[in-house]
Amino acid sequence: MKLRSKLSLYSTLSKLLVLIAFIVIVPIIISFVSTQHTDSRLTNMKDKVIKLVDKVGIKEFLEEEEDSVFASYNILKEEYISIEPTDKVIPSPVFENTSRIWEDATVDYRLLTVTFRHAGHLYLMEIGKSLAVVKDLNGVLQRVAFFVLIISFAITILLNIGYSNYLLRPFHLIIEKKLKTVNHPEKFNFETIPTTTADFVYLDQTINEMMHKIKNTFAREKEFISNVSHELLTPISVLQTRFENMLSEGRLDEESYMRIIDSLKTLNRLKKVTNTLLLISRIENAQYLKNDVVSLKDLANEVISEIEERFTEKNIAAHILFSDDFRMQASNRDLLFTLLFNLVNNAIKYNKPEGEIFIRGYLKDEYFLLEVEDTGIGIPAEHLSNIFSRFKRVNTTLTEGFGLGLPIVKTIADFHEIRVEVASEPGKGSIFRLVIKNS
Numbered sequence: 001m002k003l004r005s006k007l008s009l010y011s012t013l014s015k016l017l018v019l020i021a022f023i024v025i026v027p028i029i030i031s032f033v034s035t036q037h038t039d040s041r042l043t044n045m046k047d048k049v050i051k052l053v054d055k056v057g058i059k060e061f062l063e064e065e066e067d068s069v070f071a072s073y074n075i076l077k078e079e080y081i082s083i084e085p086t087d088k089v090i091p092s093p094v095f096e097n098t099s100r101i102w103e104d105a106t107v108d109y110r111l112l113t114v115t116f117r118h119a120g121h122l123y124l125m126e127i128g129k130s131l132a133v134v135k136d137l138n139g140v141l142q143r144v145a146f147f148v149l150i151i152s153f154a155i156t157i158l159l160n161i162g163y164s165n166y167l168l169r170p171f172h173l174i175i176e177k178k179l180k181t182v183n184h185p186e187k188f189n190f191e192t193i194p195t196t197t198a199d200f201v202y203l204d205q206t207i208n209e210m211m212h213k214i215k216n217t218f219a220r221e222k223e224f225i226s227n228v229s230h231e232l233l234t235p236i237s238v239l240q241t242r243f244e245n246m247l248s249e250g251r252l253d254e255e256s257y258m259r260i261i262d263s264l265k266t267l268n269r270l271k272k273v274t275n276t277l278l279l280i281s282r283i284e285n286a287q288y289l290k291n292d293v294v295s296l297k298d299l300a301n302e303v304i305s306e307i308e309e310r311f312t313e314k315n316i317a318a319h320i321l322f323s324d325d326f327r328m329q330a331s332n333r334d335l336l337f338t339l340l341f342n343l344v345n346n347a348i349k350y351n352k353p354e355g356e357i358f359i360r361g362y363l364k365d366e367y368f369l370l371e372v373e374d375t376g377i378g379i380p381a382e383h384l385s386n387i388f389s390r391f392k393r394v395n396t397t398l399t400e401g402f403g404l405g406l407p408i409v410k411t412i413a414d415f416h417e418i419r420v421e422v423a424s425e426p427g428k429g430s431i432f433r434l435v436i437k438n439s
Helices: 002-058 131-182 200-251 256-284 296-306 308-313 333-349 382-388 405-415
Strands: 071-072 079-085 095-102 106-118 121-130 292-295 316-324 325-332 354-366 367-374 419-425 429-438
Touching: 002 071, 002 079, 002 106, 002 121, 002 131, 106 131, 121 131, 131 200, 200 256, 256 405, 292 296, 292 333, 296 308, 296 316, 296 333, 296 354, 296 367, 308 333, 325 333, 333 354, 333 367, 333 405, 333 429, 382 419, 405 419
Parallel strands: 316 354
Antiparallel strands: 071 079, 079 121, 095 106, 106 121, 292 325, 354 367, 367 429, 419 429
């Protein structure tokens, strides 16, 4: 899972837990606040009644008899007030949930009970608020709180996702511009990624420093290979000429003659290796131009014609199957010929007698695919990662070659920005696929 996805998931889950906690706690808080608010209103109403009694007198509320009682409900029975004489003092106001019967109906109230003195007499006052009204208020407040929480949750999630994308944008730029697109140290983008996050600045600088070192090391390696190849070709050519002169003089006995023949074969192989390394070095140093337009179908026919004798030697059938002819722009014909020649040559080398080779070309989406398939011995899965490494041959039972054919293929493919894919099954054969951008 990507870092951005993990951060978003963590943020969402944490807020979801907070939301669940609030859903559980908020009704309790609202109920408490609503009760406190109701009690406060009852206290205010009590104070107003006492002030009114002080102002107009208690007789306005009581009948002439001393033990008479004043009781009043509003029309909807939402509020209740009662005043009556008493001889029992209540030290402090009492709040409770209780019921009162009015007109044969029982109504639940939040009730304030308190005693007060007026004109030397003690009176008991009860002021109530209908619990149904309180519960309705609680329901409204809970629904409002719930919707506010949901909306807040959604807004914070969107803000977090947006901020995470903004915060991680330099990280994704580093991956896209500096890690995913790196095919060659010479083409690495050393441009500094703009960011104010110290960690990303450090990461960017570290990658740049590492790639500078790799680039310098790679350049020295290429220079070394190029110089060594040049230096080796001269003595090889000198020795080859001397051996050929010795053979042409005709003064050697049979044993010496055979030894010189073997030495010439060794020199030829050494010369091929040196020329191959020199070719790779020149390609990597971009010493070849890419100004040709190449028909890959014509190129395939040319390669088959060039290597026809080898097909005959092993009695292998070649099939060229192109559903679309593709003309590759900005390419080097000689290098592409070498690339396809090496793939076909490998397909012959590791094929079975009376086997087959298929060269296919077809368009798929925005790519042209060029495939070379054989019916040979195949490549074990554990060796697939090494087939493009220099001087490594997967099949050691064959003595021909030095394991440079596929590295040349990979080098030329990289030079032309072609992706190479391999699929193989031991005992059934291999498919080498060139994926070429159709642009």
